[in-house]
Amino acid sequence: MSETFSRYDAADYLDTNEDIRLYLEACIAESGDDPAAVTRALGTAARARNFSALARDVGMSRQGLYDALSDDGNPSYATVAKVLAALGLRLSVQSRASDVA
Secondary structure, three states: OOOOOOOOOHHHHOOOHHHHHHHHHHHHHHOOOOHHHHHHHHHHHHHHOOHHHHHHHHOOOHHHHHHHOOOOOOOOHHHHHHHHHHOOOOOOOOOOHHHOO
């Protein structure tokens, strides 16, 4: 008897804004210097919500937002800020613990 597995999608488990916030924080912390990882994480968070409604809130077409947040996407800072705002989040800057004197 063989087992079958469905594809894992983190978006299926991001049920609350707090889940999304923690997921994005973890992805950013683990991404190192890979900006594409942050873009992928935003795309996952967007898929966890109503993507069409999110695109309207951001002021983009659904396809345009999908393309911007895809693996090959290169969203502008404005797009990232608008997506975060539509998700009820904002970007902040902190000192890295290793850089604090």
